[in-house]
Amino acid sequence: MTDHLPRTFYLDPEVLKKLGDLELIAREAVEGLRVGSHRSQLRGFSTEFVHHRQYAPGDALRTIDWRVFGRTDRYYTKLYEAETNFDCHLLIDASASMTYGSGKVSKLEYAKYLAASLGYLVLSQRDSLGLSVFDSKVRAYVPPRSSMNMIVEIDRLLREIEPEPRTTIARQLHDTALLIKRRSFVVVISDLLSDVDDILAGLDHLRYDGHNVVVLHTLDPYELSFPFKGAWRFDGLEQEEPLTTQSERIRDDYLKNLGEFLDALRAGCVASHIDYALVDTSRPLDAVLSEFFFQRQSTLVSPSASAHA
């Protein structure tokens, strides 16, 4: 928990798992945020938010606000509703590697809660929510809708999919980019255990299409700290060769490799103006969301935030 946050009882992922109902989980996570210090999470997702704009040639006449014209004799285009009702696409990685969990909650389950929470936020603001689930290929795509049923849809889709090993991620992101018609807010929830160049290529495609991309890099605490001691046999979830080794002897090298990977990934995201957040699945969901929104709010006023606009 960071220092700028109030003392709040965050929801442990294992507690959320016991709730079962995904919508309830999402509501629990998000309602907690609303009573907190972050009043408008919407601004976090907003791309261009203005009330009125002066009429320009080419604008549809039906968008002119005649009541303003009556008061000011000037043409203003009423763009408020149309511009702020943005589409948010959640891209959830459901590959086999996401099924790993050192505790009771796997990365995939945590991703599900994360997606549901974000979706709940979006839908509760009357924005549209699209959904895409991928592993070795795009398994399911649901175009943006404003119905709360999308939360249930997330649960259903992730439950029905049999996770498969994934070798690359760029192709899946390319395919997803083709399915998204409007410039949208794209949130990628994945462990991104793939080649860094491959990942960045996929993300760049989304970015080139004009989407505002956020990466929530979901990793298990064991993956981050490698606390194993003694002899362990590691069975790869992505059909890699099993490995039997003295864990403490390879820990240093593991942490070094992981550090290099994360550094490269973070640097690539920054270069491509992609928001990046590393999510530890042992941390309370609402705490993670709260910190993420706080970070995002602060970066919107910084010069780099303008690049997202």
Place this chain on the structure above:
Amino acid sequence: MSFLNPLILIAAAGVSLPILAHLLNRYQVKQTDWAAMRFLNRSVRVRTRQLRLRDLVLLLLRCLALILLVFALARPATDSAGGLALPGERRAGVVIALDASYSMSHSDGNATRFQRGLERIDVIRQHIQPGDPVTLVLLGGENRVALRNVAYDPDRFATALAELTPTPEPLNLDRVPKHLSALVDDLDAHQKEVYVISDAQTQDWGRISNQQRGAFAGLGERANVFLIPVPGGGNNLAVTGLDLISGELRKGTVARYRATVRNCGSNPVSDIEVRCRVDGVQIDSKRIPVIAPGASETVSLFVPFHNAGPTRITAEVSDDALPTDNVRHTVAVVRDRISVLCIDGSTGEAGRLIMSALLARIDGAEDKDYVVRTVQWPSYPADTLEQADIAVFADVPEITSEQARQLVRFVRQGNGLVWFAGDQVKTAAWNKLLDNVADALLPAKLGLAVDTRDALGVGKPLVPGMPDHTVCRPLQSLPEDLLNETRFLKRLQVEPNDTGFSVLSLAGSRSPILLERSLGRGHVFMFTTSAQTAWNNMAHTPVFPMLMQQVVTYLAGRAFEQPRVVGDSLALSYVEEPDSSDAVFDTPSGQSLTVPVREHRGQYVALLEKSREAGFYEARVSVQAPGMPIAVNVDTRESDVTCLTEQELAESLQGTGLTVASNDTTLLADIATARTDRSSWRLFMIAALVFLVAEGLLADRVLRRNRTRTKQTVQAQPKPAAGNAHA
């Protein structure tokens, strides 16, 4: 190879621990699914072979260090006589036993035997290495251990040697092998050696019993035993006795003492002056013309008593090669006057006969300080015992309980009681008193009167049951036919209690005629026969006055007058429960010993368990109280200082396993031959430490490398929490 601590070898099983740990770490593999395999592969591929090799080297070093450490602690040694021996030091645990009996004080003019014994110890010390276990013991009546199983430190050992002195005790050879065996068993050493340094007196070492031979053989199985003789000349005179022969210990009288001088040497000694001192002042001197070798001569010394109270009397001969036994001590407790009260329960005959016996003098002279009076039994209650030193109860039918208590107190204060049987005695009443009074007054329970005559109607004569008893001593000087004239026709059957013992008994049976018991500081004599002539003819023979006067002399004396020998216990009896819980005994050398007072069978006694010096001890009931001297003499059995020759010693010690080393050359050669074991524990310890250091260095190197890598990795690793690429 043998081990001093073989049980420690069990700890070698501990080598299985590092092996087990290694195997467990190797084969106990846990399993997990893992997503981030891409970060593992390269690392493992590069490192596992090196780690396995390093683990094996570490394991090997640990196991070797552990095994060598266990070997070192087990104290291995090899016998070089066997041909195959590990490098090591020739070490042995050593027990040095120095004869400290007083014969070792015998001097040949240049040095005493004890000093020459110390010189031999210096030779032995040259072959003891610092750290070797060593025990130093002085042999005497009671062996004294100066150092016990201590690591040899030359300075400490020299200090201990400088404090050693001979004791005034004889050597008790019976105890030596057993005690030395115990000391040998205590030694923490592979090879053990015992050096016995003694003057090899003929009386000790020339008559070794089979039991002693077996005990020494047992000692020889535990260690190499060397006997180092330090013989000396055989001339020695000893005063072996100083005894009161006649006279009363009363102020204004003269007592006759007899001093016995023995020539313990092998040559006749002539013109020996025997001096008698009373309280340090010479009062008499006698000369003995010549004493043959091994013979004893006696002289009479007349001691006048000018003052009442305890008197220290010594008899001594001129200094010779062994001064310790040249003097004999005794104590006389002189009274102002002696008063005997006779309570006569008969028709008057018993009292008259007893008075006649007590007052019988050759010249019929009377003495105002020696009073004997008789009262009839019925008037006894009106009379008190305050003025009497000795009470004689003759044929008294009975006394009351209160009178019995008074009598007990009377005796406990240091006075005497003589009790005669007779026709008037009511045995049941006296036995009842014995049951009721806490301190049984008489030494035996009374039974029926029995006839002791034989078939011809002749009574039985008397026989001394304890020839050395003061009461019996003058009877032995009587011609046998005169002694046999005394015949006993009748006596009371008695059943002696725990504290009573028979002094005189009837010939041909053990039926006691005179019994004695101690009570407090006094004594009680009990005749099972009558003083009258109806039961015996004793009163008509010379036996009766001799017996009665000797009984009075004995009862008028004090317990402190009985001389002790060094090693005896010294007791101080109390009349009643004392105020002070401790008594004080001052030794002849001026040391004060505090001894607790204990209650024993209703009596309060302070007991000094061992007297360790010859001379006059002083016993005091408290620090401020006046002292009561107690004479302690040396045991003259040690005075025969004749020593065995080397050949005689070797013959006498055959079969004991002892090696006689009569000179330094022989001693050194014997040590070199016997000390064959080599101790190798230092070698193993050093090797173990080397392996431990090597293991430590290697492990440290591995750890340091791991830490460096970890530090670098952690510095490069991001904080695993939500973050932002733009931050």
